Amino acid sequence: MQNISTAKAPPRLLTFTLAKWSVFSVLILTYILVYFHRMAPGVVSEYLMVAFQSTGSQLGTLSAIYFFVYACMQIPSGVIADTLGTRTSVISGNLVAGAGSIVFGMAGSFEVACVGRFLVGLGVSVVFISIMKSNSVWFPARVFGFMSGLTLLIGNLGSVLAAAPLSALLTTFAWRTVFIGIGFLSLVLAALGFFIVKNRPEDLGFPAPNVHAETQSGALTGSWLKNLASVVSVLRLWPGFWVQFGMIGGLYSFMGLWGIPYLRDVHGLDRSSAASHMTTMLLAFAVGALFFGWFSDRIGRRKPILIACVLGYTLSWLILMYVPWSPGVGGLALFGSMGFAGSGFVLTFAAAKEIIHPNLSGMAVSVVNTGCFIGTALMQPLFGYIADLSWDGTMANGLRIYAERDYYQGFLLMLVFAVIAVLGAFRLRETFCRNISVRL
DSSP, X not given: OHHHHHHHHHHHHHHHHHHHHHHHHHHHHHHHHHHHHHHHHHHSHHHHHHHHTOOHHHHHHHHHHHHHHHHHHHHHHHHHHHHTOHHHHHHHHHHHHHHHHHHHHHOOSHHHHHHHHHHHHXXXXXXXXXXXXXXXXXXXXXXXXXXXXXXXXXXXXXHHHTTHHHHHHTTTSOHHHHHHXXXXXXXXXXXXXXXXXXXXXXXXXXXXXXXXXHHHHOOOOSOHHHHHHHHHTOGGGHHHHHHIIIIIHHHHHIIIIIHHHHHHHHHOOOHHHHHHHHHHHHHHHHHHHHHHHHHHHHHTOSHHHHHHHHXXXXXXXXXXXXXXXXXXXXXXXXXXXXXXXXXXXXHHHHHHHHHSOGGGHHHHHHHHHHHHHHHHHHHHHHHHHHHHHHOOOOEETTEEOOOHHHHHHHHHHHHHHHHHHHHHHHHOOOOTTSOOGGGO
8 A cells, every 4th residue: 555655655745736836826817916916096196186086195095094904904804814714815805895995996985985995905914924824734834935036926916006007097097997997906816716616635635744832732622712812811922013113114104195195206207117116126126025034944044044034124224315316216226125125024924823833823923914905094094194195286187296305204204113113123032943832
């Protein structure tokens, strides 16, 4: 019998490989749309301000609704991923996000647009945690950092699509048509999730690749609420939260909303040129996520890399604010450096997973990930509010035009957020790329 099993191992392995990458493919296509919705408001901001006659703070609120809902749903998303599983999350998430995108595209008023944005945020909020949970059970633990980086690299294609390609698409199609089309695409992905996605390898008769790591950590008992409380009470988990709050909260606010208006109002770039600068930033962010995930796994360290990234990100803001620069090569290099440094936040997910029992990895990642969206949800409307306070009343075709001093005040707030991230990075617990929960 052993010889027969050995002979059949290669085809079995091939089948397992096909299964895990099929699951990953459906999830990552969904995640691409998550990033599209996250970053698209920056490109269509002028259309939104004109269509709904909104102020800067209202525009920030409309965009931030996505992040408020996302932040509130992160811990519930972790609970859903650890209890109901990835399959339920991705199907229901795509259905709700698809409906929300269609409502947003058809909105005739600011209030209805907010409802659509709320539904989009609610639907996509469960996707990332589900992918992290799926990666932790379908792939070996030794490549989790790499898979986290790969997930963010491919997912960020949605951000890239929401920059220069979306700007070009808007020359042919109305912004409403684009969002309605994306909504129907989400419904298609819900159907694919129903037929393809499985929660665990065991559901298809395959052994779990990380069974030894799980059994060494011991079995879990108690309700999900008790398990959640045990996760939240681990103080070593929270520095990663503050890194995401400060660094990614500011970065998403700039890439996803205020970067293009800033380049337009202060540096006189048209939408296409400004979107190209954001595309460079997003591409650097995507590539950096893959690189830092791989490099961290390779050297067996998390903390020193994260500290270097957070310090580099903070330095980028200081250069943008206090060192003379201009759009073009210099601007592209600056924005690319900021995006690349910011992508180091991917290591907070690996660190979170390695601090908590493997069966509760979804909850652990969700707690840390909440920081990103609370930070962004606060930053986007606060930035608009600060800009409105010093706005001199300049308008162009129904659009508010802000001066350099208006943006500068908002950048000071982003710099404060960056300092918070620095403090969090220095407090992060080094795991040496292995689960240490049994020794906590």
